[in-house]
Amino acid sequence: MKPSELKQLIILDYLSGADRNIQYSKIYEQLSSKLSAEQLNQELVEMDLKHQKLLNISFMPTLSGNVPSRDANYPWLTSKGDDRLYELKNPDQSSTVSTNNYNFNGPVNSNGSQNFGNIHAQNLDESTTTIYKSWNTDSSIHKIIEVKQQLSDIQDQQTLQELADILKNVLDNQEPPKPGFLSKFSGFLDKTWKITSPVIAPVLAELAKRSFVGG
Numbered sequence: 001m002k003p004s005e006l007k008q009l010i011i012l013d014y015l016s017g018a019d020r021n022i023q024y025s026k027i028y029e030q031l032s033s034k035l036s037a038e039q040l041n042q043e044l045v046e047m048d049l050k051h052q053k054l055l056n057i058s059f060m061p062t063l064s065g066n067v068p069s070r071d072a073n074y075p076w077l078t079s080k081g082d083d084r085l086y087e088l089k090n091p092d093q094s095s096t097v098s099t100n101n102y103n104f105n106g107p108v109n110s111n112g113s114q115n116f117g118n119i120h121a122q123n124l125d126e127s128t129t130t131i132y133k134s135w136n137t138d139s140s141i142h143k144i145i146e147v148k149q150q151l152s153d154i155q156d157q158q159t160l161q162e163l164a165d166i167l168k169n170v171l172d173n174q175e176p177p178k179p180g181f182l183s184k185f186s187g188f189l190d191k192t193w194k195i196t197s198p199v200i201a202p203v204l205a206e207l208a209k210r211s212f213v214g215g
Contacts, residue, residue: 001201007043010034012085015076036180054081137171143199159188
């Protein structure tokens with residue numbers, strides 16, 4: 001799952017069950033541990049009725065920034081938004097990946113007992129996750145660190161190590177996620193995604209899964 005898709009999933013999943021009259025400040029507050037205010041605002045604008053048409057929101061540009069407008073008689077998600085959320089939670093069954101990439105606890109990512117087969121790594125729907133059995137943080141983080149040798153840039157290697165350390169702390173509940181705690185790595189992930197996605201995407205998915213199901 002790409003970083004941009006994970007952002008969409010976080011927002012759409014939250015708003016799909018949100019009260020129609022919820023204040024925007026409450027949305028920002030609830031999602032602050034996963035996305036920065038800037039990231040959230042950017043994603044909301046991209047998904048509004050003028051752009052991707054995933055949300056029943058319109059943003060009007062003003063001198064002080066984009067001002068949201070919506071009719072509370074309608075749900076947050078448009079029918080297209082509902083479809084997009086379903087796609088993100090239930091990726092095409094044909095797009096399976098080698099478990100060298102993912103290992104899950106109940107849904108999304110790691111090499112638990114070194115037993116990797118094929119898993120639908122991005123399926124976050126609890127009702128259909130029957131193959132996500134073992135999640136092992138140490139094993140997952142170790143696989144991320146092993147990828148360092150595939151990065152030719154020393155700075156990239158150091159950034160990957162820093163990301164691995166942060167992910168381990170969060171997964172081990174040693175420290176609560178900070179607002180937008182992964183935002184500083186967005187450029188790095190975009191740059192190295194082809195190499196790092198097999199081992200990082202599962203961990204990001206695990207974090208998302210835990211958020212959605214209270215894990």
